[in-house]
Amino acid sequence: MATKHSSPATKLSSPPNHPPNQKFECRDCPARCCRLPWNIRFSNDEARRYLEEPWVRERAGEEGALVIARGVLPMREKDRRLQCVFLDDDMLCSMQKRFGHEYIPKSCQAFPFGFVRDEKDVVVAQLSQLCPSIRDNYGKPVDRQLKAKLQQRGDTERMSKALATLGGVILAQPQYLRAVRHWEDQLATDASPAETLARLYDWTAAFERALPAGAERATDASIDAALGQASAGELAPLAPRKKASFYARVLFAYLLGNLCYPSRVREAHRVEEASWTQLQALRSLGNKVAWMLERGTVDMLFIPEPFKLQRVRTVDRFLAGDEGTLVKDYLRLVLQRRHIFSAPRHLLAAVLDLALATVVISRFARCRAAANGRVKVSLEDVREGISVAELVLLSHAALSEQGKLMKNLRWLLLTKRESFRALLATEA
Incomplete structure (x- = not known):
């Protein structure tokens, strides 16, 4: 907490x-x-x-x-x-x-x-x-x-006074912020946000592996050595995927599917429930199935008209272009405002959250363009995608309230490098 x-x-x-x-x-x-x-x-x-x-x-x-x-x-x-x-x-x-x-x-x-x-x-x-x-x-x-x-x-x-590595080593606040400054520097380069985050995952994992095994807490000397070793390693490029990975579709079904009607109105704090509650439940399930199959018509929050999900494939990916700079600026803002470090967690989880935000922003922006019959996203599409990332991931959503599926998905992406890369490659 x-x-x-x-x-x-x-x-x-x-x-x-x-x-x-x-x-x-x-x-x-x-x-x-x-x-x-x-x-x-x-x-x-x-x-x-x-x-x-x-x-x-x-x-x-x-x-x-x-x-x-x-x-x-x-x-x-x-x-x-x-x-x-x-x-x-x-x-x-x-x-x-x-x-x-x-x-x-x-x-x-x-x-x-x-x-x-x-x-x-x-x-x-x-x-x-x-x-x-x-x-x-x-x-x-x-x-x-x-x-x-x-x-x-x-x-x-x-901010949390300490974060842990996946290997169980405790990093004091000044120590983990040294890694965060490297992330900020990398997000200021010309590379696309998807490519940058794929590299930051490998860099951070290498940094954690370079810390002394079995140590309960890192020393400043071991941090110095680990940072040097991580920066000396080769970083693999990210190859875009033609189709969304399985776990990307699960993410979209859970986060973006819940913004579709009637999923978005089926909340515990709602009063005056509709008489067709059971039908709403079936249609909510249909939303998730549509996102998993990437087919079907959905009615999404912040998009004025329902649209067919298969049309999203016709919209160009943009993270490597000028619009991707807006996403990188936002990711740097997330790091600089420090809210992402306000709860004890794993260091690499912060990189994961930036990656989740990136693919959600990209997919929503492409959905908005598709709904308007365009094949290219606009800056306004990207800005609305950032609003959605704020709502469902990085500002207003409480990690403690997320369901078991989302928690398990996070852990899998955190610990499985290829699944993490496939998620980013979905929108790269």
Whole structure:
């Protein structure tokens, strides 16, 4: 679990790798953060306060009150999407209109801001690119809003003090960050993100193997030697695959399939269930089968019209082109904002998460282009792919809540080099 901490005497840092004039304002957006298939959580104190308010209980209904008691905002289906029960037809929050901004959950007040204390104990702002204002950089200067958003958020996460290698050697924070700096340098080169991540997997695995076997903790001297040995090794090029690998299709079925209708509305915090629940379950299974076979029509979140999955094959791959630079910039941002290191885990798992994000961004961007009848992706397709990666992988998704299938898939890709490479080769 990540450690939570807050302090009134906080040194704040602007978001890394964002434009120096990064802006944010909650406007010009159809309440995207209120209309997503995710849990919007709040504290026990907030839940108690809401349940003591008669208007809240009336608006949420009996089912909704039970969801609030679990510390989650209840959602209902409207226009084939879930949306918060407190969202009005004008796409504004009824709770905020009635009681003020300070009354709504802190997670809602602070969105799209998060905060992580880095290795220098500086609080680094995390700006979710799921938010169109952040992604498209419009509104008011972010720097003037950081203190207020941190106060609204109420806590920060801390980077893990140590990470483990697959061989069981413990790396202290300054030690594992030496490897991370190498990753950042490689992502700044001209190579495609898929090629770079394939090489970083081999480089990191070689670094871990070079550490003394049987040692419980690494010494700085052993880190020096292992870094030298890893950098001296030959790194194999990545050959693109014509068809998606089996594990890539499993990943798409699990993550992207769950963004398709009706899978995206079948959540535990949903109220007012449809009378055709069993049919929804069958259609949700059909979504996953379609992604596994790469055939069939799906209705996907953030893509206006249903489209045929087989059309995705006609869309050119782009990671080795100019659009791939946008993906690399995003991956470097993920490393620099340090959220990926806010829980104890294996060092190589961070490389895996960057790889998962890369193939999800690429596949979604190609889906969006296919749905619009294009054979080439646009920068807007890639930006929306980054929004999806934020939602399902790197910012809003909780690793602790992922199902057994996803956890097993991660472990297999983490420990099986050829499967990891085949995943990247799917979109290379």
